Amino acid sequence: MGCGAERTFCELIVALSNILDVEENTKLYHAWRVALVAGEMARKVLPEQANLVFYAGLLHDIGGMGLDDHLVHIILKGDGVKNPEVRAHPQKGADIVAAIPGLGEEAATMVRQHHERYDGSGYPAGLKGKAIDPGALLLGLADEFDLVLRVLPGRPWSTVKETLQRRIGGAIPAELVTVLDKVMSGGLFDEVATLPALELKMFHTILNLPPVNFNINEPMMITINLFAQIIDAKHTYTAGHSRRVASYAMKLGRCLGMDDEGIQRLEIAGLLHDFGKIAVPRAILDKPGRLDEREWEIVQQHPGRTIELLNGVTGLKSLARDAGLHHERYDGKGYPYGLKGTEIPLGARIIAVADAFDAMTSRRPYQPTRTFEEALAMLAKGSGIQFDPAVVAVADCLLHN
Numbered sequence: 001m002g003c004g005a006e007r008t009f010c011e012l013i014v015a016l017s018n019i020l021d022v023e024e025n026t027k028l029y030h031a032w033r034v035a036l037v038a039g040e041m042a043r044k045v046l047p048e049q050a051n052l053v054f055y056a057g058l059l060h061d062i063g064g065m066g067l068d069d070h071l072v073h074i075i076l077k078g079d080g081v082k083n084p085e086v087r088a089h090p091q092k093g094a095d096i097v098a099a100i101p102g103l104g105e106e107a108a109t110m111v112r113q114h115h116e117r118y119d120g121s122g123y124p125a126g127l128k129g130k131a132i133d134p135g136a137l138l139l140g141l142a143d144e145f146d147l148v149l150r151v152l153p154g155r156p157w158s159t160v161k162e163t164l165q166r167r168i169g170g171a172i173p174a175e176l177v178t179v180l181d182k183v184m185s186g187g188l189f190d191e192v193a194t195l196p197a198l199e200l201k202m203f204h205t206i207l208n209l210p211p212v213n214f215n216i217n218e219p220m221m222i223t224i225n226l227f228a229q230i231i232d233a234k235h236t237y238t239a240g241h242s243r244r245v246a247s248y249a250m251k252l253g254r255c256l257g258m259d260d261e262g263i264q265r266l267e268i269a270g271l272l273h274d275f276g277k278i279a280v281p282r283a284i285l286d287k288p289g290r291l292d293e294r295e296w297e298i299v300q301q302h303p304g305r306t307i308e309l310l311n312g313v314t315g316l317k318s319l320a321r322d323a324g325l326h327h328e329r330y331d332g333k334g335y336p337y338g339l340k341g342t343e344i345p346l347g348a349r350i351i352a353v354a355d356a357f358d359a360m361t362s363r364r365p366y367q368p369t370r371t372f373e374e375a376l377a378m379l380a381k382g383s384g385i386q387f388d389p390a391v392v393a394v395a396d397c398l399l400h401n
Contacts, residue, residue, distance in 0.1 A: 006102070006211060006212055008313055008316065009102065009212065009219055009220055009223060010055075010209040010210075010211075011206070011209065011313040011315075012220075012313050013059065013103075014058065014209070015275070015310070016059065016062070016227060016230070016278075017031045017035070017059060018032075019276065019305065019309055020059075020065060020278060021070075022279035025301075029199075030061070030070075030071075030146055031058050032198065033142070033149075033198065034058075035054050035055070035057030035142075036054075036188075036191075036192055036198075036201060036202075036205065037141075037145055037180070037183075037192060038054070039057060039210075041141070041183055044182070045134070045138075045179055049135055051212065052135065053138055053139065054210055056097065056103070056114075056135065057139055059097055059100075060093065060110070060111050060114050062092075062096050062230070063088070063089035063090060063092030063094070063096065064085075064092075064093070065230070066233065066234060067085055067282070071086065071089065072150065075147060088124065090113065090114060093111045094112035096230060097111045100226060101214050101215075101216050101219035101222055102219060103212065109136065110133055110135040110136045110139055111139075112124075113125075113133050113136035113140075114136045114139035114140050115143075116136060116137075116140070117168075118170065118172055118173050122140070137172060138176065140171075141168070141176055141180055144164060144168055145164055148160055148163050148167060157189040161181060161184070164177075165177065206312075224268055224272065225271060227275070228243055228246070229243075231274050232274075234280070234285060241274070241358055241362065242271050242272070242274060244354075244358045245355050246266070246267045246268075246270030247270075248270075248358060248398055249266040249270040249354040250263050250267055251397050251398055252266075252354060252395065253266045255397040256350070256394055265347060266322070266347055268316065268319060270323075270351055270354060272306065273323045274306070275305070276302035276303060276305025276306035276308070276324070277302040280298055280299055281298070284299060303324045303326065303327050303336050307324035310323055310324065321345050321347075322351065323351070325337070325339065325345060327352070328348060329387075330349070330386060330387055330388050331384070331385050334386075346388075349387070349388040349391055350391055352386075352391075353391045353392060356382075356386070357375050357376075357379065360374070360378055372398065372399055376395055376399070379395050380392060380395075
């Protein structure tokens with residue numbers, strides 16, 4: 001059974017998971033492997049919760065988004081247990097997942113407890129035995145499997161299994177390790193152990209994503225607004241940025257005479273315009289001084305990533321360029337593609353002005369905070385150079401409620 005009418009929602013969850021697993025130019029695929037392995041085990045022992053286990057697996061490390069390094073590397077280095085931010089990530093992730101329609105508290109519990117261990121050796125709460133959610137134990141076992149596989153690439157399942165059993169000891173119930181052995185021996189190992197096979201497995205899974213059950217109206221807009229908060233949480237200084245950009249873009253669109261459908265497109269594109277920035281390391285985003293050449297190259301990749309992510313979401317594909325091309329310049333000297341004038345979609349030209357206006361009037365470590373009037377003057381200076389003159393011409397509407 002596919003995701004049906006909720007496909008766009010499901011694909012948006014996948015897009016968020018994918019960007020969380022990008023490290024500069026490298027895709028780690030950690031969340032996908034955990035989701036596929038845990039979901040397959042759940043179909044054997046928790047069939048009624050298998051879909052929730054899958055989506056919880058995709059998002060199990062979302063609470064670690066703001067760390068200086070990916071959790072996989074931190075834990076493999078042995079630095080995780082003593083790091084307070086690492087120990088806090090399951091609860092932070094659970095708080096986010098609990099707010100996502102269709103996932104809610106059940107999936108949040110799995111995320112909160114995925115580092116708890118059956119013998120009481122886990123974190124953050126040191127739960128033991130049956131106090132731990134069964135789905136969380138499946139996520140924990142799949143997580144450990146992925147870590148071992150990274151240490152032993154190219155090795156057969158028998159070798160990986162032996163190392164995994166030594167690593168976990170009594171931390172995972174033996175019967176769940178047996179279930180893992182059965183699904184791996186039944187062909188799953190060959191599907192997830194190597195990158196080409198894993199990508200093929202992902203492709204087929206995306207074609208037929210598991211459904212979710214909603215109990216509220218308009219789950220998409222609630223989720224998109226939540227994602228905007230997640231995007232902004234990557235910075236220490238941009239709380240509310242995406243929401244403000246969306247509001248400014250909507251005001252500009254109305255002043256330009258756009259219809260209701262166009263305004264709604266601007267709202268969504270504005271909320272998600274920095275989606276790709278989740279992959280940019282926090283140390284670069286928060287750097288108070290000038291970026292070096294490598295750092296600037298990494299920053300310049302984020303609009304393209306936004307477009308790539310939204311192109312993978314059926315219901316949002318049509319506004320991917322509106323969201324992702326807001327760093328193109330009217331004179332053709334922007335990025336990522338160097339588009340010029342009306343080669344840049346109108347939505348992106350509007351969001352470019354909204355984004356610049358908010359950046360100038362908000363606290364940023366790399367520039368002084370300007371008044372609204374000063375920001376309008378700066379927009380006027382950039383008219384026809386950085387910004388579309390027609391959009392700048394109506395920008396004084398941003399001064400009014």
